[in-house]
Amino acid sequence: MNISRINIGNGIYLNKVITDKFKSNFISINLIRPLDRSEVTKNSLLSYVLGRGTSSLPSKAVLERKLEELYGAHLSVNINKRGERQILRVSMEWADSRFTKDDTYEKSVLEVFRDIMFYPDLKDGLFGESIVEGEKKNLINRIEAKVNDKRTLALNRCIEEMCKGETFSIYQLGYVEDVKSITNTSLTDHYRGILQNSHMEIVYVGVENPSIREDLIPQEYLNRKDVLIVPREIIPKDNFTKNHIVEREDITQGKLVVGYRSNIPYEDGLYSALLLGNEILGGGPNSKLFKDVREKNSLAYYVGTNLIKHKSIILLDAGIDINNYQKTMGLINEMFEDMKNGNFSDDDIEIAKKAIKTSSQSIIDSPHLMGEFTLGKVISKDNRSLEEMIEDIEKVSKEDIIKAMNTVTLDTIYFMTSKEVEQGETN
Amino acid sequence: MKRISNATLNEEIYFENLENGIKLFYFPKKDFTKKYAIFTTNYGSIHNRFKVKEDGELITLPEGIAHFLEHKLFEDEEDDIFTKFAHNGAFVNAFTNFNQTSYLFYSTDNFYENLDLLVNFVQNPYLTDENVEKEKGIIAQEIEMYLDNPKWRVFFNCLKGLYHNHPVRTDIAGTVGSIKEITKEDLLRAYNTFYHPSNMVLFVVGDLDMNRVLETVRNAGKEYEPVDDTPVVVFDNEPTTVNERLIEDYMSTSKPLFYLGIKDNDLGQRGEEAIKKDITTNIILDMLFSDSSDFYHKLYDQGLIDKSFGAYYTGKENYGHSFIIGQTHDPKLLSALILDVFKDYNQFINEDNFSRIKKKEIGQFLMGFNSIEFIANNLTDLYFQDFLLIDYLDVLNSIEFGDVEDRLGSHFKEEFSTLSIIWPNNGNDLNREGDK
Structure with a gap:
């Protein structure tokens, strides 16, 4: 596996991971935008509109038929949220010609990939009006569909309340009320604007291919003047607001989300200890929460925590009987205090270290994960290799974990409960 | 071990029927860091009425028993199973579907120790009245989680509409009521009937030493008496008609969700014949409804369907169905338009879209081989239909x-x-934009 990174234009980088162990190749181009209410909905809509065709494949049907001919090359145009960044991404994965025994199509795959981002289907220099209006409806439907998945809805609601006033609270797919005012003209202007000033990262994972080089980017973008660099997120140092929110929905099971903050940024040496503390507390079936809330007290099927890297936020989520809220919250608080007081064993630490090591080592077995990992390193300006990251985890002591967990403070409790009134506490 | 290879795919697989009864397959995946093993019994949610032998009494166990048993095999007298695997840096898990219960793990180090653990915990249940009771609260929460999931509900309502008697219409995890009845004795009865190695298969995938894999499984497996009788699962006669043509329900969703199911009455195939039918049906559904089809684009432009629209076929020896699914503001109109396509399908199919879809299937199958989980899980599923995954491309190529x-x-x-339709219910007063 040979990893390289080269600058191919102002604010444009090509990251290559050369390997022949996969049956396919993967490439993505990522436009890194600030997560900003004034453009979040436009970028989201662009991910729908760009997928509708290119100048040489000027309709969705023609485009999809072409992709089928390219052995089902998988094209995706989507939006990702990384901390307080919104990433507009075009990606393509295709079967390698060694296995299809057909060497005629890979050039076309790369052309389609390039055209989706840089040569869309325009009429008189604009995105078609009916296309934009149609995709506006689709985007509204997609945003409104977030109520269908109550577990994810509860997570998003907790972040919205917890980070109210912070950029991070912005929903990455945008807002229904902002969709309405977008026109094909304003969307085209925005599109041209972001091509002119976005930091772009191309990531390729696959066999050596001489066509993967600077001409993936049209000449006119190679010498851009002002490239927007998104600043690092702010990690509040103290004065946390305490929120306690209860909302009623038409549901059977209660969805509990608890948000905590640490003031250790990911650049800090102690961050590895925070990662381990999170793993011991709620990382998997061997965590304290799983063992206590689920296995010992039978209160939940799923219960666990997640550390949001760019904001140093820990989010806990659990699905529980609506009548068991007090009891569950009591146990969660106990587990947390245990972490702060060092009530966990060397064995817990060893197990957590091994879990993180196995997950990290597995990254190199997937073209997608390898691509994500490469981009993630660039965004967080982390020059360590996978091996170095694992070494840093292995060096962490129990004292480090206690110290890290003592920076963690409860911020927001969010509970989505049923519309029926609780019957009081049962066991 | 016996070697089976496939030239089209350039892959090979090794097989051994061990003295302890375990059927072991090893699929080498060179240069992969992750190693994966999956140990499966041919026992899922549809197998809860059976006779231990041909002339035995008919036994009916509570709904959700196979899934309950899956949870309980993770109990151990001394240390729990999760901890044992975690000590070796392995991730262990299990799942139950209609047809099988699988126990699996992946790891990068200590693979052989983990493999030994896997075989041992599946072959040595530790059940007590107390630990069975304890599990009921956890599984009740799992069932309630699914009750809040509109996509799961619209799917199961469709199965309930398609089938009169076949147990595929029953929720895999059972109901909060049915799992309350489950006892230690029920679980042991299910275990003793369906967890004999003759009813199971073990797949191992990764960059491994074949002889060590073989030795590990040989030494880990318990001694089993060979059985003369294999369990007989009893299915009531299923009419060719559907149970109900329309099932409507209400949940808190943003738009109506629908599943249009079509019951397959051409059943009974195994092996290559079954796989060929499966692939052919999925090619048809792609030709008619995928995002390259005329139908898709006409309705997409009208705003009747969106990216959630799709179609697939799934089936086994004694049941099968095609589904066309998605969200739409008018599910009844959309359903009528889809059914019209079947009445006059000739205008939607031709040699050209057939060969394109076939090419797509080839590419996507190849891409699946990047994932050791894809390989092992599909090997298992197809094995129980008497088919080896590595011959899949040959069958795909043979379809005309x-x-x-x-x-x-x-x-x-x-x-x-x-x-099957889930309509949005009203009165949803949650402020969702967070601008409060």
Whole structure:
């Protein structure tokens, strides 16, 4: 596996991971935008509109038929949220010609990939009006569909309340009320604007291919003047607001989300200890929460925590009987205090270290994960290799974990409960 | 071990029927860091009425028993199973579906120790009245989680509409009521009937030493008496008609969700014949409804469907169905338009879209081989249908346009269809934009 990174234009980088162990190749181009209410909905809509065709494949049907001919090359145009960044991404994965025994199509795959981002289907220099209006409806439907998945809805609601006033609270797919005012003209202007000033990262994972080089980017973008660099997120140092929110929905099971903050940024040496503390507390079936809330007290099927890297936020989520809220919250608080007081064993630490090591080592077995990992390193300006990251985890002591967990403070409790009134506490 | 290879795919697989009864397959995946093993019994949610032998008494166990047993095998007298695997840096898990229960793990180090653990915990249940009771609260929460999931509900309502008697209409985890009845004795009865190695298969995938894999499984496996009788699962006669043509329900969703199911009445195939039918049916559904089809674009432009629209076929020896699914503001109109396609399908299919879809299937199958989980899980699923995954491309290549025409005429009939709809209920007063 040979990893390289080269600058191919102002604010444009090509990251290559050369390997022949996969049956396919993967490439993505990522436009890194600030997560900003004034453009979040436009970028989201662009991910729908760009997928509708290119100048040489000027309709969705023609485009999809072409992709089928390219052995089902998988094209995706989507939006990702990384901390307080919104990433507009075009990606393509295709079967390698060694296995299809057909060497005629890979050039076309790369052309389609390039055209989706840089040569869309325009009429008189604009995105078609009916296309934009149609995709506006689709985007509204997609945003409104977030109520269908109550577990994810509860997570998003907790972040919205917890980070109210912070950029991070912005929903990455945008807002229904902002969709309405977008026109094909304003969307085209925005599109041209972001091509002119976005930091772009191309990531390729696959066999050596001489066509993967600077001409993936049209000449006119190679010498851009002002490239927007998104600043690092702010990690509040103290004065946390305490929120306690209860909302009623038409549901059977209660969805509990608890948000905590640490003031250790990911650049800090102690961050590895925070990662381990999170793993011991709620990382998997061997965590304290799983063992206590689920296995010992039978209160939940799923219960666990997640550390949001760019904001140093820990989010806990659990699905529980609506009548068991007090009891569950009591146990969660106990587990947390245990972490702060060092009530966990060397064995817990060893197990957590091994879990993180196995997950990290597995990254190199997937073209997608390898691509994500490469981009993630660039965004967080982390020059360590996978091996170095694992070494840093292995060096962490129990004292480090206690110290890290003592920076963690409860911020927001969010509970989505049923519309029926609780019957009081049962066991 | 016996070597089976496939030239088209350039992959090989090794097989051994061990003295302890375990059927072991090893699939080498060179240069992969992750190693994966999956140990499966041919026992899922549809197998809860059975006779231990041909002339034995008919036993019916509570709904959700196979899934309950899956949870309980993770109990151990001393240390829990999760901890044992975690000590070796392995991730262990399990799942139950209609047809099988699988126990699996992946790891990068200590693979052989983990493999030994896997075989041992599956072959040595530790059940007590107390630990069975304790699990009921956890599984009740799992069931309630699914009750809040509109996509799961619209799917199961469709199965309930398609089938009169077949147990595929029953929720895999059972109901909060049915799992309350489950006892230690029920679980042991299910275990003793269906967890004999003759009813199981073990797949191992990764960059490994074949002889060590073989030795590990040989030494880990318990001694079992060979059985003369294999359990007989009893299915009631299932009529060719559907149970209900329309099932409507209400949940808190943003738009109506629908599943249009079409019951397959051409059943009984195994092996290559079954796989060929499966692939052919999925090619047809892609030709008619995928995002390259005329139908898709006409309705997409009208705003009747969106990216959630899709279609697939799934089936086994004694049941099968095609689903066309998605969200739409008018599910009844959309369903009528879909059924119209089946009445006059000739205008939607031709040699050209057939060969394109076939090419797509080839590429996507190849891409699946990047994932050791994809390989092992599909190997297992197809094994129980008497088919080896590595021959899949050959069957795919052998399908011709004529096969598509034959299958279209026989399977896709309006009278075998069920429409399941989840309508949004009103009165949802949650402020969702967070601008409060």
